[in-house]
Amino acid sequence: EVQLVESGGGLVKPGGSLRLSCAASGFTFSSYSMNWVRQAPGKGLEWVSSISGSSSYIHYADSVKGRFTISRDNAKNSLYLQMNSLRAEDTAVYYCAREPAPYYDILTGYNYYYMDVWGKGTTVTVSS
Amino acid sequence: SSELTQDPAVSVALGQTVRITCQGDSLRSYYASWYQQKPGQAPVLVIYGKNNRPSGIPDRFSGSSSGNTASLTITGAQAEDEADYYCNSRDSSGNHLGLFGGGTKLTVL
Numbered sequence: 074e075v076q077l078v079e080s081g082g083g084l085v086k087p088g089g090s091l092r093l094s095c096a097a098s099g100f101t102f103s104s105y106s107m108n109w110v111r112q113a114p115g116k117g118l119e120w121v122s123s124i125s126g127s128s129s130y131i132h133y134a135d136s137v138k139g140r141f142t143i144s145r146d147n148a149k150n151s152l153y154l155q156m157n158s159l160r161a162e163d164t165a166v167y168y169c170a171r172e173p174a175p176y177y178d179i180l181t182g183y184n185y186y187y188m189d190v191w192g193k194g195t196t197v198t199v200s201s
Numbered sequence: 202s203s204e205l206t207q208d209p210a211v212s213v214a215l216g217q218t219v220r221i222t223c224q225g226d227s228l229r230s231y232y233a234s235w236y237q238q239k240p241g242q243a244p245v246l247v248i249y250g251k252n253n254r255p256s257g258i259p260d261r262f263s264g265s266s267s268g269n270t271a272s273l274t275i276t277g278a279q280a281e282d283e284a285d286y287y288c289n290s291r292d293s294s295g296n297h298l299g300l301f302g303g304g305t306k307l308t309v310l
Contacts (some may be wrong), residue, residue, distance in 0.1 A: 185250030187234035
């Protein structure tokens with residue numbers, strides 16, 4: 074069964090740090106890009122960061138650039154998010170999500186991009 | 202524009218058809234993907250590309266796109282379809298799936 078399980082969330086004070094993990098199973102982890110997506114209480118989804126299968130390509134949302142670091146260990150089938158200088162506005166449920174290689178539709182000539190598997194999330198609360 | 206815009210809320214009578222839309226400049230270059238999220242649960246992919254459904258998604262869910270607007274249509278809405286729906290697209294740089302719409306809360310009456 075394809076599965077993603079996040080862990081590492083908790084309560085942290087402003088300015089503090091936290092490291093989230095996402096354990097993958099049931100698929101060839103190194104073949105997929107991975108994403109972190111968060112959702113603040115009562116709010117919508119916000120993309121946080123992505124990393125390619127070989128870690129060659131890494132991207133961050135402007136809201137976390139310089140504070141968060143995404144990484145992965147393909148030997149351990151694990152994705153990480155190191156979060157430093159945390160702020161109250163980082164309070165959210167953090168999901169990891171799998172992104173397959175683009176699907177090329179020969180009929181349309183377009184590549185399709187999407188996140189097809191999501192974990193259940195881990196909650197991060199930043200509060201004094 | 203680096204945004205995707207969705208109507209905050211839409212309602213549909215049980216068994217009727219509803220369309221949820223998503224607008225943004227990025228949709229002129231990339232097809233949207235659509236996610237369903239029920240309270241307390243993780244998002245679930247329901248549509249990707251022009252009109253592709255992952256395994257297990259009922260065929261009452263369909264997608265379409267024209268210009269800068271992507272649409273998710275539910276034909277014969279069921280009570281279990283009541284949820285929040287989010288569109289997602291590559292951003293203008295084309296480097297990542299960094300654009301989410303604000304979400305549409307679908308109520309099935």
